[in-house]
Amino acid sequence: MVEVTLWGSLSAVAGGKARHEIEAKDIRELFRKLAEQYPGIEPWIDRGIAVAIDGTIYRDTWSKELPEGAEIFLLPRLAGG
Amino acid sequence: MAGVAVSTTINGDAVEYLCQPDETLLEVLRDRLGLTGAKEGCGTGDCGACSVIVDGRLVCSCLVLGAEAEGRKVETIEGMAHGDQLHPLQQKFLEHAALQCGICTPGFLIAAKDLLAKNPSPTEEEIRFGLAGNLCRCTGYDKIVRAVQDAAEVMKGA
Amino acid sequence: MNFDPRFSGRQFASVGTRPIRPDGVDKVTGRARYGADFNMAGQLVGRILRSPHAHAVIKSIDTSKAEKLAGVKAVITAKDLPDLTDGDAAMYDILDNCMARKKALYDGHAVAAVAAIDARIARQALKLIEVEYEVLPHVTDVDEAAHHHAPLINDQVFTEGLEEKPAKPSNVTKRTQFGHGDVHAGFAKADFIVERSFKTEQTHQGYIEPHACVASVNPDGTADLWVCTQGHFVYRQHCAQLLGMEASKLRVTSSEIGGGFGGKTHVWAEPVALALSRKAGRPVKLVMTRDEVFRASGPTSATSIDVKIGASKDGTITAAEATLRYSCGPYAGSWAEIGAMTAFACYKLENVKTVGYEVLVNRPKTAAYRAPSAPMAAFAVESAVDELAHELGMDAVDFRIKNAAQEGTRASYGPVYGPIGIGPTLEAVKHHPHMKAPLKANQGRGMACGFWFNFGGQTCTDLNIGMDGSVSLAVGTVDVGGSRASLSLVAAEELGIDYSHVKAIVADTSSLGYNDMTDGSRGTFSSSMATISAARNAIKILRERAAQTWDIPVEDVHWEKGHAIAKGEKYGNLSPLSLKEIAAASGKTGGPIAGHSELVADGAGVSFATHICDVEVDPETGSTRVIRYTVVQDAGKAVHPTYVEGQYQGGAAQGIGWALNEEYIYGKDGRLQNAGFLDYRIPVCSDLPMIDTQILEIPNPNHPYGVRGVGETSIVPPLAAIANAVSNAVGVRMTHIPMSPPRILAALDAEREG
Ligand code: FES
Ligand code: FES
Numbered sequence: 001m002v003e004v005t006l007w008g009s010l011s012a013v014a015g016g017k018a019r020h021e022i023e024a025k026d027i028r029e030l031f032r033k034l035a036e037q038y039p040g041i042e043p044w045i046d047r048g049i050a051v052a053i054d055g056t057i058y059r060d061t062w063s064k065e066l067p068e069g070a071e072i073f074l075l076p077r078l079a080g081g
Numbered sequence: 082m083a084g085v086a087v088s089t090t091i092n093g094d095a096v097e098y099l100c101q102p103d104e105t106l107l108e109v110l111r112d113r114l115g116l117t118g119a120k121e122g123c124g125t126g127d128c129g130a131c132s133v134i135v136d137g138r139l140v141c142s143c144l145v146l147g148a149e150a151e152g153r154k155v156e157t158i159e160g161m162a163h164g165d166q167l168h169p170l171q172q173k174f175l176e177h178a179a180l181q182c183g184i185c186t187p188g189f190l191i192a193a194k195d196l197l198a199k200n201p202s203p204t205e206e207e208i209r210f211g212l213a214g215n216l217c218r219c220t221g222y223d224k225i226v227r228a229v230q231d232a233a234e235v236m237k238g239a
Numbered sequence: 240m241n242f243d244p245r246f247s248g249r250q251f252a253s254v255g256t257r258p259i260r261p262d263g264v265d266k267v268t269g270r271a272r273y274g275a276d277f278n279m280a281g282q283l284v285g286r287i288l289r290s291p292h293a294h295a296v297i298k299s300i301d302t303s304k305a306e307k308l309a310g311v312k313a314v315i316t317a318k319d320l321p322d323l324t325d326g327d328a329a330m331y332d333i334l335d336n337c338m339a340r341k342k343a344l345y346d347g348h349a350v351a352a353v354a355a356i357d358a359r360i361a362r363q364a365l366k367l368i369e370v371e372y373e374v375l376p377h378v379t380d381v382d383e384a385a386h387h388h389a390p391l392i393n394d395q396v397f398t399e400g401l402e403e404k405p406a407k408p409s410n411v412t413k414r415t416q417f418g419h420g421d422v423h424a425g426f427a428k429a430d431f432i433v434e435r436s437f438k439t440e441q442t443h444q445g446y447i448e449p450h451a452c453v454a455s456v457n458p459d460g461t462a463d464l465w466v467c468t469q470g471h472f473v474y475r476q477h478c479a480q481l482l483g484m485e486a487s488k489l490r491v492t493s494s495e496i497g498g499g500f501g502g503k504t505h506v507w508a509e510p511v512a513l514a515l516s517r518k519a520g521r522p523v524k525l526v527m528t529r530d531e532v533f534r535a536s537g538p539t540s541a542t543s544i545d546v547k548i549g550a551s552k553d554g555t556i557t558a559a560e561a562t563l564r565y566s567c568g569p570y571a572g573s574w575a576e577i578g579a580m581t582a583f584a585c586y587k588l589e590n591v592k593t594v595g596y597e598v599l600v601n602r603p604k605t606a607a608y609r610a611p612s613a614p615m616a617a618f619a620v621e622s623a624v625d626e627l628a629h630e631l632g633m634d635a636v637d638f639r640i641k642n643a644a645q646e647g648t649r650a651s652y653g654p655v656y657g658p659i660g661i662g663p664t665l666e667a668v669k670h671h672p673h674m675k676a677p678l679k680a681n682q683g684r685g686m687a688c689g690f691w692f693n694f695g696g697q698t699c700t701d702l703n704i705g706m707d708g709s710v711s712l713a714v715g716t717v718d719v720g721g722s723r724a725s726l727s728l729v730a731a732e733e734l735g736i737d738y739s740h741v742k743a744i745v746a747d748t749s750s751l752g753y754n755d756m757t758d759g760s761r762g763t764f765s766s767s768m769a770t771i772s773a774a775r776n777a778i779k780i781l782r783e784r785a786a787q788t789w790d791i792p793v794e795d796v797h798w799e800k801g802h803a804i805a806k807g808e809k810y811g812n813l814s815p816l817s818l819k820e821i822a823a824a825s826g827k828t829g830g831p832i833a834g835h836s837e838l839v840a841d842g843a844g845v846s847f848a849t850h851i852c853d854v855e856v857d858p859e860t861g862s863t864r865v866i867r868y869t870v871v872q873d874a875g876k877a878v879h880p881t882y883v884e885g886q887y888q889g890g891a892a893q894g895i896g897w898a899l900n901e902e903y904i905y906g907k908d909g910r911l912q913n914a915g916f917l918d919y920r921i922p923v924c925s926d927l928p929m930i931d932t933q934i935l936e937i938p939n940p941n942h943p944y945g946v947r948g949v950g951e952t953s954i955v956p957p958l959a960a961i962a963n964a965v966s967n968a969v970g971v972r973m974t975h976i977p978m979s980p981p982r983i984l985a986a987l988d989a990e991r992e993g
Binding site: 118159180205 | 267495526882916927
Binding site: 005007008009012047052054055056057058059060061064071073074075076078 | 576
């Protein structure tokens with residue numbers, strides 16, 4: 001079980017809640033379970049969500065494991081210059 | 082439109098070409114002669130990327146007509162090194178990393194060569210004003226100025 | 240991926256040195272080939288017809304006269320680029336931006352294109368195309384566009400991110416929000432509160448090389464594209480999708496690139512050039528003019544930002560809030576969102592809230608510009624932070640040190656920071672001799688901090704070892720400012736050989752696997768990771784070959800300083816084998832030796848910078864000169880320090896131009912009035928002082944060498960640093976960027992009358 005925090009706008013499509021307890025071993029499973037619970041999240045995932053695990057931002061490594069007790073934060077996936 | 086026949090000297094070699102009366106020297110160099118070292122950054126005389134020296138005068142080749150080169154001596158970046166021996170300015174630009182993307186570099190080298198020909202020991206301010214007709218968006222000019230200062234030292238010693 | 244990206248704290252032999260770049264000689268002799276320096280046999284000249292209107296329905300386009308002109312080989316409109324985007328809204332916007340479909344949405348929007356045998360005929364042909372427009376009301380100002388009375392740019396846009404879907408469409412595409420804590424409670428605890436509104440004008444990346452490409456579509460459906468781009472693999476995907484091709488049939492070669500800064504991350508002219516070539520059956524060269532570059536490529540957002548920050552008497556910030564409105568051009572973007580994330584990233588805040596609004600305007604589609612969106616947010620926040628320090632009677636640096644984020648701080652955008660460099664940059668600034676340099680009359684000093692995320696991404700690298708032991712490195716990230724030098728250093732470091740034996744090139748899309756765009760300061764970060772991984776894979780093979788030669792177990796073979804070494808007493812008589820010796824024997828030990836790497840470089844380290852700036856303002860004319868400038872920034876690890884300094888200096892110079900001069904000026908008719916370098920003035924050599932730099936190295940734990948990105952952060956602090964310096968010089972708070980002479984004079988007048 002990991003605790004995941006969603007950024008402001010994303011929590012609006014996740015039942016208005018910022019914090020969620022989810023049983024997920026990696027980023028892929030996290031996204032799948034979130035989308036099952038809140039179908040409104042799916043388009044956001046398609047557009048791109050980055051996952052910060054203990055402060056390190058992962059944009060593409062969906063196989064990244066979510067360690068027990070880690071601080072997990074979802075962010076928009078950004079582009080740079 | 083009838084072409085204009087032009088005989089000129091480019092980097093020491095006699096060159097003949099036909100060009101349109103409204104064609105710029107930059108177009109002639111790049112599109113007719115394959116000398117693509119001079120770049121077009123604006124086409125309006127504002128960036129200096131197309132700098133060449135005509136009869137000892139620094140000009141923007143985008144503002145000179147190809148026909149005007151008749152009977153003159155044109156120096157471009159392609160003629161700056163002697164064989165495999167780089168010009169001290171070229172060498173110093175490399176050593177100081179005075180280029181990032183490098184698109185402005187040929188223009189700066191030509192302008193700097195002209196500057197040092199007229200003023201072999203310029204102050205920093207003279208370099209800055211002397212090169213103010215050339216735009217560089219990458220470097221902030223710091224390393225370019227230092228490279229020119231360093232090259233001036235080397236050239237004085239030579 | 241069995242590659243361990245963690246920082247190892249090793250000693251370096253090559254990394255950190257300053258050799259001459261491998262592509263240098265080509266660039267100082269004029270031989271390097273940029274976008275416009277490439278030609279193909281039989282090539283045509285492509286030109287684009289652009290809308291003179293800011294907002295207009297395209298009622299009809301008659302191309303018949305142009306088609307009949309002798310020498311014209313193809314004329315195309317949106318019809319020749321049918322919509323194949325299949326519901327992908329972002330791709331549809333790219334398509335519509337390349338060639339307007341129903342409406343022209345900004346002055347400069349492409350509506351048709353021709354290919355002809357020379358430039359003169361192409362220009363003539365454009366004049367023969369008849370477009371019937373129905374001109375619509377337009378809006379170019381971000382605040383006006385956000386107003387509910389504004390002309391609608393797209394009546395299908397209903398603001399996303401609100402509790403309820405709005406009943407009416409508007410120009411605000413999205414609302415986003417970040418933060419934590421309770422700002423109301425925080426402000427209630429504050430002894431001092433600063434609240435202000437700021438504006439920044441739109442600027443262009445201003446690369447000296449205009450967009451240029453040569454497209455050649457063959458009758459069998461294969462195609463080649465030569466182009467200046469920051470990401471040829473992404474261009475291939477986009478062009479292939481828009482033209483209905485298989486990606487593998489389109490080979491994209493990236494030319495040398497004459498500057499990009501984010502502006503060459505989007506396709507503009509390339510799909511048009513391909514469509515022209517397809518129709519004409521000949522190669523087409525398409526080069527934008529400078530006027531087109533300004534009117535139809537780039538630029539960054541114009542913004543309007545409200546900031547409120549409160550602090551208690553002891554100098555602790557108790558709450559911080561910002562509302563940010565960013566222009567996106569006529570298509571949805573996420574620019575305010577990035578501004579909202581970065582705005583307060585430098586600080587440790589218990590209560591923080593930022594809200595971003597994306598606003599459509601009749602201007603060119605906003606493109607990324609070096610740390611996109613961050614400089615404007617930093618300008619607003621750092622100006623307010625400075626003012627708050629003044630009100631508290633605290634030194635501006637000390638106030639920031641007291642509130643700086645550190646390892647373990649919850650970032651204003653959400654997660655908790657690992658090891659970061661904001662504190663160290665501030666300490667370095669506090670003790671920098673620049674802070675003690677004397678100031679004269681009309682001079683002022685300012686400083687400001689900046690933050691940028693940095694990105695990684697999909698990356699692919701090939702490292703081939705020749706029979707003579709020299710190494711070719713093929714990378715897929717475009718070299719925008721010296722990365723071939725840095726990556727050669729990295730390969731030399733891993734293999735334990737000399738830099739001079741490594742030659743790096745940027746491979747085309749058919750020679751290497753997919754690579755993401757070279758953006759987000761990722762070039763050196765990601766490709767160095769892939770290069771390290773590729774080199775380690777090659778070393779594994781080198782060790783195997785040595786083991787084979789010696790007939791001993793591979794576990795007993797180690798790699799040190801470019802040599803295979805048999806470890807253990809029993810091998811005492813085996814003298815080390817050099818890379819060169821192993822390579823020479825490779826034909827008989829199993830064939831060519833290479834290392835490949837395909838990986839996602841994730842975990843790029845956030846980076847921070849603090850800048851100091853001294854200005855002199857002429858109170859008569861309002862003109863401002865920067866007289867001293869210092870950049871302090873964390874690089875994680877500077878692979879090639881000279882190029883890192885160059886990135887710092889270049890970013891600072893761009894920021895100085897933005898702060899003092901550069902802006903898009905639109906007339907009442909919605910037309911851009913300064914689409915050239917004469918009127919859109921970027922800093923020249925005589926405008927600037929030397930730019931001093933100090934590189935800090937706080938290793939990124941997620942990179943073997945500790946590398947963070949370095950390319951972007953340097954443009955974040957300058958707007959604010961200069962605004963603070965000007966405000967200190969003239970005693971009036973400047974709230975509108977650029978601080979052009981008329982704006983400074985107006986501010987001085989208002990103060991006198993006020
Ligand atoms: S191209 Fe001639 S000055 Fe810019
Ligand atoms: S090095 Fe890029 S413009 Fe000067």
